[in-house]
Amino acid sequence: MTTNLDRLMTLIVLLAATAGCGAPVERSDVLITNARLIDGTGGVQEGAMIAISGDRIEGIFSEGEPREGDLTIDAGGRTVMPGLIDSHVHVIVDRTVVDQETLDEYIENSAKRNLADFLAHGVTTIKSAGDPEDAILELRQLIEEGKVEGPRLLVVGPVLSAPGGHPSVTLFADNSWVRERLVAEMARVEDVKETIDRLAGKGVDGVKIVYQGSDDGSQTYLYGDRISIRRLPREIMEAIIEESHRHGLRVTAHTFEEEGVIPVVEAGVDSLEHGVVVKSPVSETVVEMLREAGVFYIPTLQVFRAAEARGRAMANLKQLSEAGVKIVLGTDTVGSTPAGANTISEAERMVEAGMSPAQVIQAATRTAAEHLGRGDDLGTLETGKLADLIIVEGDPLENISVLRTPWMVMKDGRVVVDNRQE
Numbered sequence: 001m002t003t004n005l006d007r008l009m010t011l012i013v014l015l016a017a018t019a020g021c022g023a024p025v026e027r028s029d030v031l032i033t034n035a036r037l038i039d040g041t042g043g044v045q046e047g048a049m050i051a052i053s054g055d056r057i058e059g060i061f062s063e064g065e066p067r068e069g070d071l072t073i074d075a076g077g078r079t080v081m082p083g084l085i086d087s088h089v090h091v092i093v094d095r096t097v098v099d100q101e102t103l104d105e106y107i108e109n110s111a112k113r114n115l116a117d118f119l120a121h122g123v124t125t126i127k128s129a130g131d132p133e134d135a136i137l138e139l140r141q142l143i144e145e146g147k148v149e150g151p152r153l154l155v156v157g158p159v160l161s162a163p164g165g166h167p168s169v170t171l172f173a174d175n176s177w178v179r180e181r182l183v184a185e186m187a188r189v190e191d192v193k194e195t196i197d198r199l200a201g202k203g204v205d206g207v208k209i210v211y212q213g214s215d216d217g218s219q220t221y222l223y224g225d226r227i228s229i230r231r232l233p234r235e236i237m238e239a240i241i242e243e244s245h246r247h248g249l250r251v252t253a254h255t256f257e258e259e260g261v262i263p264v265v266e267a268g269v270d271s272l273e274h275g276v277v278v279k280s281p282v283s284e285t286v287v288e289m290l291r292e293a294g295v296f297y298i299p300t301l302q303v304f305r306a307a308e309a310r311g312r313a314m315a316n317l318k319q320l321s322e323a324g325v326k327i328v329l330g331t332d333t334v335g336s337t338p339a340g341a342n343t344i345s346e347a348e349r350m351v352e353a354g355m356s357p358a359q360v361i362q363a364a365t366r367t368a369a370e371h372l373g374r375g376d377d378l379g380t381l382e383t384g385k386l387a388d389l390i391i392v393e394g395d396p397l398e399n400i401s402v403l404r405t406p407w408m409v410m411k412d413g414r415v416v417v418d419n420r421q422e
């Protein structure tokens with residue numbers, strides 16, 4: 001039998017339970033508290049809270065909001081920023097790979113470790129700028145399904161080049177197995193549609209052409225043994241760009257010379273890998289073309305080991321960055337190059353070339369995401385975007401090298417690297 005006293009006691013208990021918290025507490029899967037936030041849109045927010053639900057950012061709040069998380073991470077005032085993007089890597093290219101068996105071995109023993117190393121250095125997205133076609137698509141699938149741990153992988157499949165072009169007659173001159181799978185050698189304009197249809201059908205994220213050398217092969221490779229390189233005929237290059245765009249695929253072009261840059265930009269290419277490296281400075285006409293067309297420029301400074309070439313690449317980067325050309329970080333990491341660590345080394349080289357740490361961070365986050373056509377999902381920490389983020393000690397805006405040892409890395413809202421001292 002319920003008495004008035006019982007009812008009164010129930011009411012008092014209920015009042016006591018809600019007393020002291022005016023608003024109801026909002027609950028998220030993950031809540032990062034006490035963060036110094038570099039969201040990637042410019043500026044720094046002290047005392048931020050980042051709420052994550054599933055794989056996306058639910059909201060960004062100020063400290064003191066009534067919020068809780070199933071998992072709460074106290075960042076302790078450390079810097080939280082978007083995960084890094086390396087826009088030029090080769091995941092399964094190595095001199096040991098010569099057939100299916102050695103490829104499988106390489107993936108098992110080396111590529112998987114490299115993918116983990118990218119994550120360990122805060123690199124949560126990579127773009128394969130040319131790998132054996134079916135194998136790289138399969139690896140992307142395995143990462144998406146969570147069967148292989150690694151950064152988000154975007155792929156172009158093979159590179160499209162001329163018969164007798166780079167890398168067929170340079171890197172893979174003695175390796176026909178990889179050459180056949182990594183290079184689509186385009187001899188006739190009639191073949192373009194079939195090739196792009198095939199790649200689009202397999203779901204590539206973009207298309208890459210190599211536009212280096214000359215029509216008659218009189219140009220030689222920048223390194224090594226004066227190997228003559230044939231360039232794609234101009235009408236084939238133009239057809240590739242047109243056909244790719246018809247499929248909604250962005251096109252990136254490997255170039256070394258201004259003679260290569262001008263025609264691809266005129267044909268509507270979206271980005272340049274390496275860019276202009278055989279001369280310095282870049283001519284004002286080309287600088288203006290790149291800025292006007294909004295072409296993304298991926299300098300891959302570390303490719304150029306000889307002091308002279310490195311010097312030109314760095315000077316050209318400084319010139320183009322100051323002129324307002326959109327710069328994107330890419331390393332050309334391949335084989336036994338230390339994955340991830342190399343990405344941070346490239347960031348350091350870009351600072352050394354004259355960019356500010358803030359500009360370099362932008363080149364590895366927001367601008368890189370735009371370059372990939374993934375600006376809606378990636379590159380900044382904002383409500384609704386994918387929760388790919390890193391937490392680092394120290395201030396990367398002062399010292400880019402603090403990125404070398406992240407305290408925590410999160411991809412798709414999941415902690416994938418945790419260096420907290422328990």
Ligand SMILES: [Zn+2]
Nearest residue numbers: 088090129332
């Ligand atoms: Zn490359």
